Amino acid sequence: GDSVTQMEGPVTLSEEAFLTINCTYTATGYPSLFWYVQYPGEGLQLLLKATKADDKGSNKGFEATYRKETTSFHLEKGSVQVSDSAVYFCALSDSAAGNKLTFGGGTRVLVKP
């Protein structure tokens, strides 16, 4: 079945540091890939997405590129802020599985001033 694996946290960074969160996936079909962010006590917000190989999703300074050859969708941001402290979830949606979202375990990021 489909699965998503992402690096475990917590990841603790200083403000303006470079952030990378690794994400790899397995899927039976041709999935769309997503990064969601969850702030404390809240639901999930879509951060960015990519629907086909080599697509790059970007939003709020975050980027991720759909790499079919390595089945990866790593999230990056060049200069993090304290407000980026949250839990980040990598996910896929596979048409072969009814377009249900499959989530990774989540990575908690803490940015210190």
Add this chain to the structure above:
Amino acid sequence: GAVVSQHPSRVICKSGTSVKIECRSLDFQATTMFWYRQFPKQSLMLMATSNEGSKATYEQGVEKDKFLINHASLTLSTLTVTSAHPEDSSFYICSARGHLNTEAFFGQGTRLTVV
């Protein structure tokens, strides 16, 4: 983006009682809604998928008689936790997807505490 509203955001109930959680799509018609459960510091676990006017499809291991899901209209789905017990305490999140959307939009979640 589209807005999904979930209510209540927090609820405390006594053991043995039932609790209803509402999920509304405010500005689009949600043909499919999803209900998730999230344990502390863990990922989201899909509980069930519901299509408007149809019975919900439950994931393996989820008790359909305990977690009643109704999706009677294109803008509203409800999850009722029946005869709640302390082990049902969790964060429940809904998401909704429209007919033309590949993207699912999430509610803000409901923190259920059973005492």
